[in-house]
Amino acid sequence: MTATELGLPAIKGTTVRDPGRPDDKRLIDTFGRVATDLRISLTDRCNLRCTYCMPAEGLDWMPKDEQLSDAELMRLVTIAVRDLGVHELRFTGGEPLLRKGLEDVIAASAALEPRPDISLTTNGIGLARRAEALAAAGVNRLNVSMDTLRQDRFATITRRDRLSDVLDGLAAARAAGLAPVKINTVLLRGMNDDEACDLLGFAVEHGYELRFIEQMPLDAQHGWERTEMITAGEIMERLSERFTLTPDGEERGGAPAERYLVDGGPARVGVIASVTRPFCGACDRTRLTADGQVRSCLFARTETDLRALLRGGADDREIAETWRHAMWGKLAGHGIDDPGFLQPDRPMSAIGG
Ligand code: SAM
Ligand code: SF4
Secondary structure (H helix, E strand, O other): OOOOOOOOOOOOOOOOOOOOOOOOOOEEOOOOOEEOEEEEEOOOOOOOOOOOOOOOOOOOOOOHHHOOOHHHHHHHHHHHHHHOOOOEEEEEOOOHHHOOOHHHHHHHHHOOOOOOEEEEEEOOOOHHHHHHHHHHHOOOEEEEEOOOOOHHHHHHHHOOOOHHHHHHHHHHHHHOOOOOEEEEEOOOOOOOHHHHHHHHHHHHHHOOEEEEEOOOOOOOOOOOOOOOOOOHHHHHHHHHOOOOEEEOOOOOOOOOOEEEEEOOOOOEEEEEOOOOOOOHHHOOEEEEOOOOEEEOOOOOOOOEEHHHHHHOOOOHHHHHHHHHHHHHOOOOOOOOOOOOOOOOOOOHHHHOO
């Protein structure tokens, strides 16, 4: 709410809520960053149980009535694109393919003006059947998570024997023209860290772009240990045993991956060093959970409840203003290496990875 609306003397370009905030419609913060990339968790549920993400028995899933309906979700996405300058949408979860009506949500997002760039992060289960419909609905790019090429290891890491579904999903995504199809891989010490080169060889051979992600302290079981994590430095060392990697020279912007040409290109590989080489200074993300909470960071310890506003009858202007306020308070960095670091209460699967 602005000072004028409250009947207070207006100081030009500031709001009562955020004194000093320039009069800017976008999602700016006090460090000069602008959030234009919205990550949307469509569900906290999943059909895999990756050991670094959730326990074998799963989690207490969010009750259905707490989850935003498609109409509520689309109202927030519309406000983000139309009023807040968001131009990239990434749908994730949990497992986004488990959300009923996913294709409808994507089609409605693709119809927004200006048309946002739309991507999806999925574990690939069931993707083979849906890749074409997803592309037709408006998905521009897709990331499929796959940590190993070995069936037994896949079953151990994800606690489900579904590697062939993921491989079929990858191929279907490529056939549907969702290029470049990216593969997300988390390396775990003593489990799949000897597969870095094999995974890259596979990706290059099949025309997928591989991205290694450093394991982060976001698992529900709080089992992450800094000393056990495979660092970006180690990943590069392993890859260098078989491949020549050179920085691809492209402007990185807010992109988290450091990208390298593989053996001179055109194939590329990315390394996302969230822990050892944080990129918070260039972060351009804002996040929305499946129950309508805005988070300014994966590691934020506070959330802003847009669902309560929606269900309480707030108008679009008020919702937009609250979202701006939430992002204005974004902290400088995630602080994983700070002695006082505290893992957020929600795990990655409930925030949206
Ligand atoms: N279920 C979908 C999938 O697996 O692609 C989307 C959600 S998942 C949380 C998104 C990405 O986060 C996946 O690539 C997954 O490997 C990654 N991820 C999950 N837990 C992680 C952790 N503790 N550290 C780093 N990456 C993690
Ligand atoms: Fe599910 Fe993705 Fe978490 Fe694996 S990483 S358990 S696929 S949400």
